[in-house]
Structure formats: structure tokens, C-alpha cells
Amino acid sequence: MEILYQSLLLITWKQVLMLIIGGILIWLAIKKEMEPALLLPMGFGAILVNLPLSGAITQIYGGTAEIGIIDVLFNSTIANELLPLLLFIGIGAMIDFGPLLSNPKMLLFGAAAQFGIFMTLSLASLFPQWFTLQDAAAIGIIGAADGPTSIFVANYFGTRYAGAIYVAAYSYMALVPIIQPPVIRAITTRKERLIRMEYVSGSVSKTAKILFPIIITVIAGLAAPRSVSLVGFLMFGNLIRECGVLSRLSETAQNSFANIVTLLLGITISTKMQAEMFISFSTILIMCLGLFAFIFDTVGGVLFAKLINLFLPEGKKINPMVGACGISAFPMSARVVHKMGLKEDPHNFLLMHAVGANVSGQIASVIAGGLIIALVAR
Amino acid sequence: MDFQSFLSSLPIMGYGMAGIFIVIGVIYLAVAALKRISKE
Numbered sequence: 122m123e124i125l126y127q128s129l130l131l132i133t134w135k136q137v138l139m140l141i142i143g144g145i146l147i148w149l150a151i152k153k154e155m156e157p158a159l160l161l162p163m164g165f166g167a168i169l170v171n172l173p174l175s176g177a178i179t180q181i182y183g184g185t186a187e188i189g190i191i192d193v194l195f196n197s198t199i200a201n202e203l204l205p206l207l208l209f210i211g212i213g214a215m216i217d218f219g220p221l222l223s224n225p226k227m228l229l230f231g232a233a234a235q236f237g238i239f240m241t242l243s244l245a246s247l248f249p250q251w252f253t254l255q256d257a258a259a260i261g262i263i264g265a266a267d268g269p270t271s272i273f274v275a276n277y278f279g280t281r282y283a284g285a286i287y288v289a290a291y292s293y294m295a296l297v298p299i300i301q302p303p304v305i306r307a308i309t310t311r312k313e314r315l316i317r318m319e320y321v322s323g324s325v326s327k328t329a330k331i332l333f334p335i336i337i338t339v340i341a342g343l344a345a346p347r348s349v350s351l352v353g354f355l356m357f358g359n360l361i362r363e364c365g366v367l368s369r370l371s372e373t374a375q376n377s378f379a380n381i382v383t384l385l386l387g388i389t390i391s392t393k394m395q396a397e398m399f400i401s402f403s404t405i406l407i408m409c410l411g412l413f414a415f416i417f418d419t420v421g422g423v424l425f426a427k428l429i430n431l432f433l434p435e436g437k438k439i440n441p442m443v444g445a446c447g448i449s450a451f452p453m454s455a456r457v458v459h460k461m462g463l464k465e466d467p468h469n470f471l472l473m474h475a476v477g478a479n480v481s482g483q484i485a486s487v488i489a490g491g492l493i494i495a496l497v498a499r
Numbered sequence: 500m501d502f503q504s505f506l507s508s509l510p511i512m513g514y515g516m517a518g519i520f521i522v523i524g525v526i527y528l529a530v531a532a533l534k535r536i537s538k539e
């Protein structure tokens with residue numbers, strides 16, 4: 122009978138805490154509908170890998186290593202960056218870059234709102250006793266507000282804090298509607314939030330839509346060749362969408378394909394949520410730094426819009442809230458700003474501008490990931 | 500807290516932000532040219 126309770130006697134307080142954290146993630150996914158497609162598999166995975174002697178992860182039994190399925194999945198799909206990249210095909214197929222092509226000025230906000238990544242990298246460097254420069258770079262990329270990019274970069278640097286980084290990236294993305302509004306309100310005046318922006322829906326030709334992903338891939342690939350797979354897979358998905366002759370593939374990439382990859386991604390990254398690795402002071406610090414990253418991203422985008430406004434004539438000014446959408450987190454950030462605009466003035470429709478800035482954030486965050494890889498040696 | 504490490508990481512921030520604005524600037528020009536060329 123001892124065999125039935127021997128693992129219960131082996132459970133540690135850290136594992137109990139991880140089981141609770143797993144439960145909380147599942148609760149957030151179901152009850153609060155926060156990124157349920159990822160938080161639920163991650164939460165369940167956290168439970169799966171933190172049971173004592175869990176056969177889901179590699180264990181030593183009687184001197185022999187028994188390989189766990191979660192470790193097999195991790196080594197064959199995430200350690201080689203396969204799943205994050207495949208997910209980008211699905212994401213690329215979901216995104217309509219039309220609003221950005223109509224108003225390419227919005228691209229600049231995508232760049233400005235990556236400030237949080239680099240600021241957080243520097244902040245994490247304040248603690249060399251916990252974080253190497255590579256760890257700091259991996260932590261900074263939480264500010265990309267883009268799960269696959271965070272996984273890709275954290276994995277590239279082989280940081281031991283990968284679990285905390287994944288959880289922070291996905292949790293804060295889900296918390297964008299809570300994080301961004303107070304930050305935006307704190308750094309804008311009501312008068313600025315009331316600025317109306319005229320939207321001229323310039324027709325974008327099919328040729329432009331087809332050439333766009335190819336051009337982006339070439340430019341980004343030339344600038345940061347080591348990360349060309351990131352932007353390349355994103356743009357490949359978009360090309361499938363826009364070419365007009367692969368509608369079945371586009372539909373598959375947007376739905377079943379993206380769903381299967383997401384499902385596997387969530388449960389597989391839970392291998393990095395094993396109690397011994399996850400429960401530490403540095404995890405708490407990473408969660409705080411991740412929050413800073415999102416805040417500084419928002420601040421960067423908004424302040425950049427305010428800076429541009431200094432040079433624009435009355436009537437052409439940009440509502441600085443739109444700058445905050447340069448954070449990737451697509452499409453939550455655009456929705457948040459659109460709602461904030463309507464709250465200030467029920468006749469102020471910022472949605473299309475916000476979407477333009479938001480999709481540019483998607484491109485810029487991937488480029489930022491590539492630049493971090495290029496700037497920080499592995 | 501090690502401010503020396505913080506200071507030594509600032510050039511990465513500078514190069515990173517400059518790099519991203521340059522790449523996005525090039526993309527902006529390319530998109531503007533693309534729009535002009537491919538007007539229907």
C-alpha cells in the first residue's frame with residue numbers, strides 16, 4: 122500500500138505552491154477569460170510537471186533516466202524554436218495590414234513603443250547577482266508583448282528564467298486592458314485625449330498588400346539576418362492571406378493550424394514551470410520587470426506621439442493615446458485605446474488609427490527581438 | 500544594485516532604439532513608395 126502514498130510524502134512546499142499557481146492560471150483562463158488558449162494549458166501543465174515523481178517530465182528511477190513526454194515535446198518543438206515560429210504563420214494569416222498601409226505614419230509608433238524592451242533590459246542589468254546580460258535581454262523582451270517572440274528570444278539565450286518570462290509575457294498581454302489605461306491617463310491631458318483624428322480610408326491595392334510582406338521580410342532580414350525566420354514566418358502567413366489564391370491554406374493557418382500549435386505550445390512550455398526552477402525571488406523580480414516593460418512601452422508610444430504633435434499644425438495632431446497601441450499585444454491594445462477615446466468623447470472613433478499602430482507594433486516587436494539577438498552575444 | 504552594469508547596458512538601449520527606428524523608417528519609405536507605385 123505504501124506505493125500509493127509514497128509520492129505524497131515527497132511533495133515539497135514549492136511544488137504545492139506551483140500547484141496553486143497552476144490552479145490560479147486555470148481560474149484566470151476560465152473565469153476571467155484571460156488568454157485562455159494559453160493560460161489554461163500552461164496552468165494544467167504546471168500541475169502536471171509539479172506532481173512528485175511526475176512521469177510527464179524526465180525522472181531518474183533506480184538510476185535510470187525515464188524521459189518524460191513534456192521534455193520530449195520541449196526538446197523537439199521549442200528548444201529548436203519550431204512552435205513559436207509556426208505560430209507566427211497563423212498570426213501573420215490573421216493580421217490585416219490594410220489600416221497600416223493606408224496610413225504608414227503609424228509605423229513610427231510601433232518603433233517608439235518598443236522602448237520598454239530596452240529600458241527593462243537596462244533595469245534588469247541593475248541586478249547582476251541574479252541576471253547575466255543574456256538573462257536581462259530575455260527579460261526585456263517581455264516588453265515585446267508578443268508571446269512567440271518572447272519564447273524565441275528567451276530560448277535563444279538559453280536563460281534559466283524562461284518559465285517566469287513566458288508566464289509574465291502571456292499574463293501581462295492579457296492584462297493590457299488593466300495596465301494601459303491608468304498609464305495613458307497619467308501622461309496625457311484630457312484635452313489631448315479628446316483630439317479627433319480624421320480617418321481617410323485610402324484604397325490599398327492588392328499588389329501593395331501582396332508586396333508588403335515580401336518587402337518587410339527583405340528589409341528586416343537585411344537589418345537583422347539572424348532573426349529573419351521570426352519576421353519571415355509572420356510575413357509568410359500574411360502572404361498566404363493576401364495572395365488571393367490560397368484561401369483554404371489561409372483559413373487553415375488562421376484556425377486549425379494556429380489552434381494546434383497554441384495547444385502544444387501552452388502545455389509544452391510548462392516544463393519550465395517546475396518548482397525548483399520557478400519558485401525564487403528572481404521570479405518575483407522578473408514579474409515586476411515585465412510589468413515595467415509594458416508600462417515603459419506605453420509611455421514610449423504616448424510620449425513619441427506628443428513629441429510629433431509639437432511639429433504638427435492644429436487639426437492634424439495625433440491623439441497621443443494612439444501611440445500606446447504601438448505595443449504589440451494585438452488587438453487588445455487597439456480595442457483599449459478605442460474604448461478610452463469613446464469614453465472621453467462618444468463621437469471620437471480612433472479604432473482604425475489604433476489598429477494601424479497596433480499591427481505596426483507586431484512588426485516592430487519582431488524586429489526588436491532580432492535586434493536584441495544581434496546586439497547581445499549569446 | 501549595480502549602477503555600473505546599468506550604465507554599461509545603456510549603449511544597447513541606444514543602439515536598439517536607433518536600430519528599430521532606422522529599420523522602421525526604411526519600411527515606412529518602402530511602404531510609401533509601394534503605395535505610390537501600385538495605385539489602382
